[in-house]
Amino acid sequence: MTRPALPQHGVSWGRLKPRMESFAEGDFDWRAGRLALYVFDAGDEVRAVAKDAYAMFMTENGLGPAAFPSLRRMEDDVVGFGLSLLGAPEGACGDMTSGGTESILMAVKTCRDYWRAKDEAKRTEIVVPQSVHPAFNKAAEYLGLTVKRVPVAGDFTADVNAMAAAVDEHTMMVVASAPCFPYGVIDDIEGLSQLAIDRDIWLHVDACVGGYFAPFARMNGVNLSPFDFALPGVRSMSADLHKYGYAAKGASTVFYRSAALRKYQIFRFGDWPTGDMVTPTLAGTRPGGAIAAAWAVMNYLGCDGYRDKARIVVETREKYQRGLEAIGGFQFFGQHQLGLLAFGSDEFDMHAVSEGMRDRGWMSAGVREPKGMHLMLSPGHADVVEDYLAAMAETVIEVRAGERVAVAGGGARYS
């Protein structure tokens, strides 16, 4: 491939826009509900609010709250909304980041430096269930730490006893997910909170997926075990606005039980000609648009709006489950209560099923252990349940008959 060269002369937007639209023709049709991965969408109206708000503050920079008190104000509101939803006590605090990975990186760095400040620099290991997001390994790799992954229990949640056995004097943090991505289930966070208290370890709850969904599902009557700051062992949480917060991409939150913990997150440096630089998170320049879009969408939807979206998603997930049960041969991985659904089969090859669905224009994540598929549902999926299930029924017949075998190596891949 020849290396693209910057055009000598500028090209008009009128010509560029259709070209970009043509690039998108090869993308998966998420607007039609055919993608159950990578995109969380609450429909045209909410998307329009996010887009307008993003455009209004696209050029402003969250690095400079003195220049842009507007962004400071909106970020304070967003953080406050999140803290209230997640049962945080008085004095709890947090920040907006660019996404779940940055929120997790920040929490891990903060925890590392907390122990260093307590003369416990030997604490360099994070103990996690096998199901936690790779962002913890990424953070550990970046920060010179290690991760011990512990197999999950039979119900696909964190095995609290096995995690307790894995904890030692080097453990700095234990992690739970609400819910984990691969299986979509919420860990036994009460059990892990008790472990964290008994052994004086930092417990981080990764609610990147559930942070802006589970509170509303609970308000709607879904019977969820405690998973947030209501549990005294929880010292930090990550919750993504650009997932079920339905904000524009590039928006997450990281929260701490107290300012005394968050202080280890702050970076300060003054030894350069421009004077002190103090940043709370990894980024220097921070996109005003992402802050503004999150603020606007949260206010636009309000509690009622989020509850409504959560109800639609939970009902849709239940319809998918009933439909898959009716097709037969599937097992669900644990107890699904939110918007993720993961399932496998003892009767046929799930990777062949996954490929068959992909060929029919339906894309979702795979699961490797055990072999399975994964759906991450948005409200728009409510409109395509029947079509999805019809495609699934055809695919299963094909796979059962041996007319389709996995050809792409069968391995699940997340990105």
Ligand SMILES: Cc1ncc(COP(=O)(O)O)c(C=O)c1O
């Ligand atoms: C449970 C969980 N944690 C963290 C992340 C990382 O979030 P991001 O992709 O925004 O960095 C994800 C992403 O899907 C996730 O599912």
